[in-house]
Amino acid sequence: MVEPVKSIVTPIRLEYDYTPGRATSRFLRGIAQHRILGQECPSCLKVYVPARGSCPRCAVPTEREVDVQDSGTVVTFSIVRVPSENIHFELPYACASILLDGAGIPFFHVLQGLAPEEVRMGMRVKARWVPTEKLGPTIASIECFVPSGEPDAALETYGEHT
């Protein structure tokens, strides 16, 4: 009796060309120069980082460019203990939603340099960049965020971004 074949594994992969558009291109070129560029919405005055060319809430173009700090506040986070093929961090790691100083919207990055159980909302962090010669037009130019040692921020300063 031969065991019937019930399923086979056929891996797929996708390769694609990506056109980041004007705003994101400028953001990425800024990153390659150790700068974090945001764009301010002329209507709600929120600063988008990465810059994306428009404010979805106000439906207007965002043209004014603003430099944003590479320090910020952890608005919320998760400690990831699940492996995934696309993720190259050692488990467990802290995936943090970080509001950069001067930004109006948080973004996700990895938080390192402390034990996972020490991560907390309101924690002050700063970017750890790759060495200058390795800087490129990618968010990966920021290796991770690490605690800055400043006192925690008050919930009122970041609560609306959780």
Next chain:
Amino acid sequence: MAELCGIVGIGQTKLAAKRVDVSMPGLVREAADRALLDAGLGWADIDAVVVGKAPDTFEGCMLPELYLADSLGAPGKPLLRVHTAGSVGGSTAIVAASLIQAGIHDRVLTVAYEKQSESNAMWGLTISAPFGVAVVAGAGGFFAPLVRGYIRRSGAPADVGIRVAVKDRLNALKNPYAHLHLKDISHEMVEQSPMLWDPIRLLEACPSSDGACAMVLAREDLAQRAPTPPAWIHATAMRSEPTMFAGRDAINPEAGKMAARDLYAKAGITNPRREIDCAEIYVPFSWFEPMWMENLGFAEEGAGWRMTLEGATALDGDLPVNMSGGVLSSNPIGASGMLRFAEAAMQVRKQAGEHQIEGARRALGHAYGGGSQYFSMWIVGSEKP
């Protein structure tokens, strides 16, 4: 004025980790056959087919609606595929209903499915975007920070999520179709299960399931002739919003609130908690029960967790939630939204067996998807609106 639409047939497959006994076409056929049987109809009675599933990258099967056309009896008929991420099962049913309500078709078959055993949803959802760095691990990685934000904002006791997880698994024991039948489920068992995406534990998360759900919808005069009284659609609503914009409240999204307001207005409901008898909502991670209770207007903002603690959402509570065991007990992603919609219809048709809510006359079905950015919901009733 729109035509009245009734749900005359409902079918679902056994939901399980692996359905190696059937192919994808076999899976959808199983659900569709059961829906037709329930409706007392044959394939020739169907005018159009509307199918939904989650992203193609999950199973790696591109344009599955074409591949499935034969098994869904679609040749020679309009065949339409809907896609709104995790909410797709709900929005697929709504699109199918709109074909009847608009007077375009008389009877429509709608089907949604997922075969997670043939897919890699973690890979499909852990996006390694160009110029970026992948840090958000799957759906849990995205939603865990929101759950943490909700707990902080609402001041909810830490074990509310555990209570939801236990309640839904107990409900699943009454549902023969449910994937997880955890007979010895307990508070301790959930509490001691491993943290996957802190603060979400393994048993506070949904399983990966294979399964399909199907419904036959019909115009008023045809629905009236159904062998089992139909569930009448009182109202439907869908809304979406971008994943990210400055000032977005991702924990209590505006799109969900807007959809709920629209839904209640269409159904003539002013006090949803009193006027709706039971609700089957999309809760893939336990804490989303209190979060959606607030978003859907069943509780004040910050007070949804009290409903869980007080037992209001239990089978014997004043607003039973997830009578079937919910997404926490079975998650064939593409079908999960339709299973919620179908459970609401089963309740008002008195077809829910052991998890039937006595006297359920009006029920809510709800689904959400993406980064809490797609919402679809309907209210169905045993009486015409």
